Amino acid sequence: xxxxxxxxxxxxxxxxxxxxxxxxxxxxxxxxxxxxxxxxxxxxxxxxxxxxxxxxxxxxxxxxxxxxxxxxxxxxxxxxxxxxxxxxxxxxxxxxxxxxxxxxxxxxxxxxxxxxxxxxxxxxxxxxxxxxxxxxxxxxxxxxxxxxxxxxxxxxxxxxxxxxxxxxxxxxxxxxxxxxxxxxxxxxxxxxxxxxxxxxxxxxxxxxxxxxxxxxxxxxxxxxxxxxxxxxxxxxxxxxxxxxxxxxxxxxxxxxxxxxxxxxxxxxxxxxxxxxxxxxxxxxxxxxxxxxxxxxxxxxxxxxxxxxxxxxxxxxxxxxxxxxxxxxxxxxxxxxxxxxxxxxxxxxxxxxxxxxxxxxxxxxxxxxxxxxxxxxxxxxxxxxxxxxxxxxxxxxxxxxxxxxxxxxxxxxxxxxxxxxxxxxxxxxxxxxxxxxxxxxxxxxxxxxxxxxxxxxxxxxxxxxxxxxxxxxxxxxxxxxxxxxxxxxxxxxxxxxxxxxxxxxxxxxxxxxxxxxxxxxxxxxxxxxxxxxxxxxxxxxxxxxxxxxxxxxxxxxxxxxxxx
Amino acid sequence: xxxxxxxxxxxxxxxxxxxxxxxxxxxxxxxxxxxxxxxxxxxxxxxxxxxxxxxxxxxxxxxxxxxxxxxxxxxxxxxxxxxxxxxxxxxxxxxxxxxxxxxxxxxxxxxxxxxxxxxxxxxxxxxxxxxxxxxxxxxxx
Numbered sequence: 140x141x142x143x144x145x146x147x148x149x150x151x152x153x154x155x156x157x158x159x160x161x162x163x164x165x166x167x168x169x170x171x172x173x174x175x176x177x178x179x180x181x182x183x184x185x186x187x188x189x190x191x192x193x194x195x196x197x198x199x200x201x202x203x204x205x206x207x208x209x210x211x212x213x214x215x216x217x218x219x220x221x222x223x224x225x226x227x228x229x230x231x232x233x234x235x236x237x238x239x240x241x242x243x244x245x246x247x248x249x250x251x252x253x254x255x256x257x258x259x260x261x262x263x264x265x266x267x268x269x270x271x272x273x274x275x276x277x278x279x280x281x282x283x284x285x286x287x288x289x290x291x292x293x294x295x296x297x298x299x300x301x302x303x304x305x306x307x308x309x310x311x312x313x314x315x316x317x318x319x320x321x322x323x324x325x326x327x328x329x330x331x332x333x334x335x336x337x338x339x340x341x342x343x344x345x346x347x348x349x350x351x352x353x354x355x356x357x358x359x360x361x362x363x364x365x366x367x368x369x370x371x372x373x374x375x376x377x378x379x380x381x382x383x384x385x386x387x388x389x390x391x392x393x394x395x396x397x398x399x400x401x402x403x404x405x406x407x408x409x410x411x412x413x414x415x416x417x418x419x420x421x422x423x424x425x426x427x428x429x430x431x432x433x434x435x436x437x438x439x440x441x442x443x444x445x446x447x448x449x450x451x452x453x454x455x456x457x458x459x460x461x462x463x464x465x466x467x468x469x470x471x472x473x474x475x476x477x478x479x480x481x482x483x484x485x486x487x488x489x490x491x492x493x494x495x496x497x498x499x500x501x502x503x504x505x506x507x508x509x510x511x512x513x514x515x516x517x518x519x520x521x522x523x524x525x526x527x528x529x530x531x532x533x534x535x536x537x538x539x540x541x542x543x544x545x546x547x548x549x550x551x552x553x554x555x556x557x558x559x560x561x562x563x564x565x566x567x568x569x570x571x572x573x574x575x576x577x578x579x580x581x582x583x584x585x586x587x588x589x590x591x592x593x594x595x596x597x598x599x600x601x602x603x604x605x606x607x608x609x610x611x612x613x614x615x616x617x618x619x620x621x622x623x624x625x626x627x628x629x630x631x632x633x634x635x636x637x638x639x640x641x642x643x644x645x646x647x648x649x650x651x652x653x654x655x656x657x658x659x660x661x662x663x664x665x666x667x668x669x670x671x672x673x674x675x676x677x678x679x680x681x682x683x684x685x686x687x688x689x690x691x692x693x694x695x696x697x698x699x700x701x702x
Numbered sequence: 703x704x705x706x707x708x709x710x711x712x713x714x715x716x717x718x719x720x721x722x723x724x725x726x727x728x729x730x731x732x733x734x735x736x737x738x739x740x741x742x743x744x745x746x747x748x749x750x751x752x753x754x755x756x757x758x759x760x761x762x763x764x765x766x767x768x769x770x771x772x773x774x775x776x777x778x779x780x781x782x783x784x785x786x787x788x789x790x791x792x793x794x795x796x797x798x799x800x801x802x803x804x805x806x807x808x809x810x811x812x813x814x815x816x817x818x819x820x821x822x823x824x825x826x827x828x829x830x831x832x833x834x835x836x837x838x839x840x841x842x843x
Binding site: 347350375378379392599602605606611613614 | 755757758760762
């Protein structure tokens with residue numbers, strides 16, 4: 140853990156180099172008693188360029204509860220550095236008081252109680268109000284979408300993401316990059332991209348056969364007399380982490396040398412300001428910032444981190460704007476003679492009960508939801524405890540899914556992927572069909588049932604653990620650990636692949652997992668083509684309906700050491 | 703690039719069916735040593751002067767695109783150190799070569815280091831390694 144003072148000194152010192160500081164805005168708001176829209180939007184317009192960043196909305200058009208992670212471990216050089224700081228440590232680091240709106244928005248602390256006090260967050264109609272207010276102050280503010288937009292809800296699934304496409308067009312997005320977008324299948328992606336009034340950027344997306352660029356790598360914008368280059372970087376591990384057979388002609392990868400080449404190219408074309416609109420994930424972007432010179436701002440996404448202050452890497456600002464529509468970032472920049480001279484930054488929390496919905500956007504959203512309202516709003520069960528997903532090893536939503544898989548598919552062990560999307564539900568509230576889809580909606584939902592040996596299970600867990608805890612961020616894929624039901628284990632995150640997992644135990648008998656023995660395993664979201672089974676939302680709905688009220692006890696079957 | 707020859711052993715591996723997950727066995731380690739010894743004749747090898755471009759994580763372990771560049775090299779040898787049979791190819795560059803660079807697609811049976819070694823025109827040897835992960839995948843957030 141670095142101290143708040145060290146961190147601030149580092150930030151302030153770094154920002155002093157470019158002359159100006161955006162630090163401290165959050166603490167000022169935090170000291171106030173009553174939250175108002177004016178306070179949330181308050182911003183002293185600065186410099187000559189404004190960037191607005193939103194990312195990882197995952198189809199959430201309406202306000203949601205979203206509990207930030209309690210456990211988000213960093214390994215190697217980033218151990219204890221943001222975003223690998225959670226709970227009370229996070230509050231201390233950023234000088235935020237417990238129980239404040241900021242504590243609620245940014246951490247898991249007292250989540251259930253504070254959610255009742257401060258309400259849901261997000262909603263694209265509220266986001267639209269904020270965007271309009273920024274544009275009133277700076278008419279040519281540049282709005283950039285970091286991707287994971289066309290995925291993750293009931294209406295995305297039913298409309299082929301047309302709901303999100305129409306909403307983002309209404310919002311006035313000017314460029315985007317991508318990840319889950321490609322799970323719509325390449326034909327639908329192409330159809331949407333052809334219809335977009337803005338570029339779908341991906342400097343690191345190539346034709347797999349000919350190794351030629353497949354999408355526009357960057358776009359130049361003139362704003363406030365400044366040439367702004369926005370380079371797009373899609374999620375690098377698309378065909379590995381998601382089903383490659385859905386977009387077989389494409390190859391991705393970090394392709395650091397390609398990023399460097401694009402930075403040089405846009406500088407040669409006269410860019411005064413170079414922005415990387417990235418879906419790399421925070422640690423990958425932090426490493427990239429330290430290795431590729433000439434990037435002024437990285438608007439990072441994928442790992443769903445919400446940081447109230449920029450992280451400086453050399454002279455590069457790394458900005459993390461959260462997920463699920465909970466936040467947008469406003470970044471004002473002073474750019475003169477091809478140099479970034481200073482910045483002012485604010486991570487704006489979208490408190491849905493405080494920010495007025497924008498009527499035009501609300502109409503777009505309601506228009507897409509109306510045909511499905513009755514089926515979405517059907518109450519399937521009740522929560523007896525908080526349901527949330529985020530956290531490195533488990534979350535109660537996935538514990539629920541694993542329980543459902545074990546019961547409904549008669550399995551010994553259940554596996555649920557370590558996704559970071561999916562809103563939360565607080566205790567003693569209804570679970571609607573829409574809520575179940577928001578935690579499971581996707582284009583490869585089949586709940587499989589298969590047999591695996593203990594050795595195979597160990598291999599899978601070791602493989603996923605290395606995607607998360609490899610000390611070199613370039614080898615990380617940005618998800619969380621696969622969630623396991625029916626089996627406990629111990630993990631030493633400091634060890635290399637193959638040595639992290641031990642004490643694998645079948646919970647129903649208390650026996651050690653035998654490498655040579657076969658177990659019945661149920662799971663969902665396999666990347667393999669031809670996976671068979673009912674869609675996961677059906678499995679979950681049937682189970683929740685039978686339970687009535689679902690109470691998930693704290694999961695104590697994963698023992699973590701070496702952190 | 704002048705010519706490229708796949709070794710007979712590599713061709714056999716490419717022709718083989720499924721590859722199980724394997725640890726680096728003493729046999730592989732000695733196959734790497736043998737190939738290096740045959741290439742260098744026991745001469746010293748220094749790090750640097752060779753650049754390998756490869757994905758950090760392979761999208762498909764059966765066809766991993768790699769590019770090796772070694773300005774001033776007369777010959778470049780590529781080894782997949784964790785394959786049952788490590789030799790991949792060796793490429794000679796004549797005096798008229800505009801650049802000393804090769805690109806190809808290789809099969810990697812598991813996560814491993816790719817080793818590229820070059821014999822320079824002055825008879826010295828240089829090398830570089832690059833780790834490429836071959837993963838099950840499927841859990842990206």
